[in-house]
Amino acid sequence: MSSLLRFFENELQIACLAFMAVVYAVRLLWIFRFKTRRDRTFPAGDERAGAGYSLMNIVMPGAMESTRKRPFFYAQFVVFHLGVAAAIVGTFIIPYSPGLFGRAAFVRLFQAVVGAAFAVGLIRLGRRLTNPVLRSVSSPDDYFSLVLLIVWFGTAVLALPNRPERGEGPLLAYFGLTAFFLAYVPFSKICHYLYYPFTRYYLGRSLGHRGALPPARKAKELA
Amino acid sequence: MTRRRKAPSAVVDSPLDTRTQAKAKEDRRPSVVEGRLKTYEPGNNVGRFLDLLAGRISRPLAVSMTACVHCGLCAESCHYFLTHPDDPTMTPVWKADQVRKIFKRHVDWAGRIVPWWVKAGTLESDEDLNRLKNIVFGTCSACRRCTYNCPMGVDTGLLVRFARGLLTELGIVPEGVFNVSRDQWETGNQMAVSEDDYLETLAWMRDEVRTELGTDAVDIPVDKPDCDILYTINPREIKFDPRSIAHAAKIFHLAGASWTMPKWGWDQTNFGLFSGDDRLGAYVARNVYEAADRLRAKRIVISECGHGYRSTRWEGYTWADFEQTRPTESVVVTVKRYLDEGRIAVDPARNPQPVTFHDSCNIARSGDLIEEPRQVLRRVCADFREMHPNRRENFCCTGGGGLLSMAEYRPLRLEAAKIKADQLRATGATLVCTMCHNCVDGLNDVIKHYKLPMKVVQVLELVSGALAVPVRKD
Secondary structure, eight states: OOHHHHHHHTHHHHHHHHHHHHHHHHHHHHHHHSBOOOOOSOOSSOHHHHHHHHHGGGGOGGGSHHHHSOHHHHHHHHHHHHHHHHHHHHHHHHHHOGGGGGSHHHHHHHHHHHHHHHHHHHHHHHHHHHOHHHHHHOOHHHHHHHHHHHHHHHHHHHHTTOOGGGOSHHHHHHHHHHHHHHHHGGGSGGGHHHHHHHHHHHHHHHHHHTTOSSHHHHHHHHO | OOOOOOOOOOOOOOOOOOHHHHHHHHTTOHHHHTTSSOOOOSSSHHHHHHHHHHHHOBHHHHHHHHOOOOOOTTGGGOHHHHHOTTOGGGSHHHHHHHHHHHHHHHTSSHHHHOGGGGTOOOOOSHHHHHHHHHHHHHSOOOOOHHHHTOTTOOOHHHHHHHHHHHHHHTTOSOHHHHHHHHHHHHHSSTTOOOHHHHHHHHHHHHHHHHHHHTOTTOOOOBSOTTOSEEEEBOHHHHHTOTHHHHHHHHHHHHHTOOEEBOSSSOBOOOHHHHHOOHHHHHHHHHHHHHHHHHHTOSEEEEOSOHHHHIIIIIIHHHHTTOOOOSOEEEHHHHHHHHHHHTSSOBOGGGOOSEEEEEOOHHHHTSSSOSHHHHHHHHHHOSEEEOOSSOGGGOOOOSOTTTGGGOGGGHHHHHHHTHHHHHHHHHHOOSEEEESOHHHHHHHHHHHHHTTOSOEEEEHHHHHHHHBOSOSSOO
């Protein structure tokens, strides 16, 4: 393994991770700078149950009409994000537990998941380019982030077998892109996962207080 | 190379009409003179808008501004887009982005440094503000259907109301919004009903119920202290639909309720919800809460009104910084309790027509009453049938968000109402019941425009019609 690849897999990743953590911390402070108002009404439901239901929305495609009517879209979402998770895990396995990728079946599983995400990424890019609604709201960041992820998935599929002796190109690309991601993500739409708990929590807490969420709870009480 | 055709836009291009504002200033109307109601003044309105935006953002709003990933899933939850599928400007995401891009440019990080990269943008002139007015007032009924369909939990309804509130501070509002706000600020009710009119109508309805029930024991008490119920209404009931007060009086009488209506603080509607003006919202809600305090009522009961219920039961206490100390409920809940307790008896055979139920957005999506009206209707109607979709997935009557008072947006609203018309038609019902006066007018517009063989009724009307009289002897 070259010293460049070693640097890419270790020091560079750690430095970029630290940078991302600092930016995220500042971002969280920025979010908490905005005030919230206390609800002064008697509750008709349970805020915690509402917030919990809202946060779990991600694993309940039947909860929203928008995903219930589009199971294929929801499946794409699941595959895409599993691919993200697998590709991230890969950046830790290769430098810190390379033995895991010594098993061919394990490598194949990771490649299949990331490869599927790569395919979904292409579908999503096609949708973003051809759907007039998405075109009307998409920013350069929306396109760039998606293309970047697709390329990253591609490099991950090639790099996951972790065979630097067969050529370091895929590994350098994979870890180089990962480092770039870590630095870029906090400023792009990709950091939506940082906001998800907030939007979902505040919406769920408010509607939970009113008894509107979870939807079945009050109906059951009244039955 | 041929230039690509620009997507059609149904966004209304309505100029800012300030004639009534000018008249209000000329007449030295108290709400304007005292600065409670803002009027349009040429000048640095963009700067003021940006200052207000930066100063008023709450945390739930800030995260709704930043969290959208432009997935477009909200599009098909919106009745405006469903009826204008070729027009991206009718989608919730596009409408919200018109506010979001300003936030990105002036408050958020990346948009301040590289605005083009995240499509951040600013406002240049009052014309831009007027265009924003037409988007947030004219192309969205703030029904929150998209909020429930956003995977990220972005509250576009909240965001639209926030933008409306900023524009209201600058007087850049539809004329109807200005007029109704003025009336509510100055008379305490949004239809400028005078105290004499109010008291005379109550007396008239009391006499009607006395005649119907054949007893002088019926009363519509006003300002009676220490009652169980303080009953608050929509001014529309005084002006256009006093029978709804009679229905309530009849039910309260037969149930043996201890109730009163206040002489002041009787309007449970709240135009602050629609205009985004929290100060107006606080003022109107406080009138009701203080009336209950003054009369030592044990409970506030709100007549059938969607936004009135949401404002008085939920938002008003927060707007007014008023700690809730007594139950505040919809009259439908009160009636359900009377039915449960056997205080009134009903015969569903007296309402034999097929009835469907329209869920008010403000009650179903921003409140908590979904099953209660259904439980009442199943007991008072022989043929109750659901509309689809229903409950929290129901479509707006298209008159929500104060749109009934904004004539300039009516043609677009009625185009968008095709979704509601199709929903209504599919039920085969001859009566559509709703627990909202706003929805009554909105649905009547839809029925008339799309020539549907239906009539709009409210829950109390059906309960009143099904009452087995008398069930209780005084």
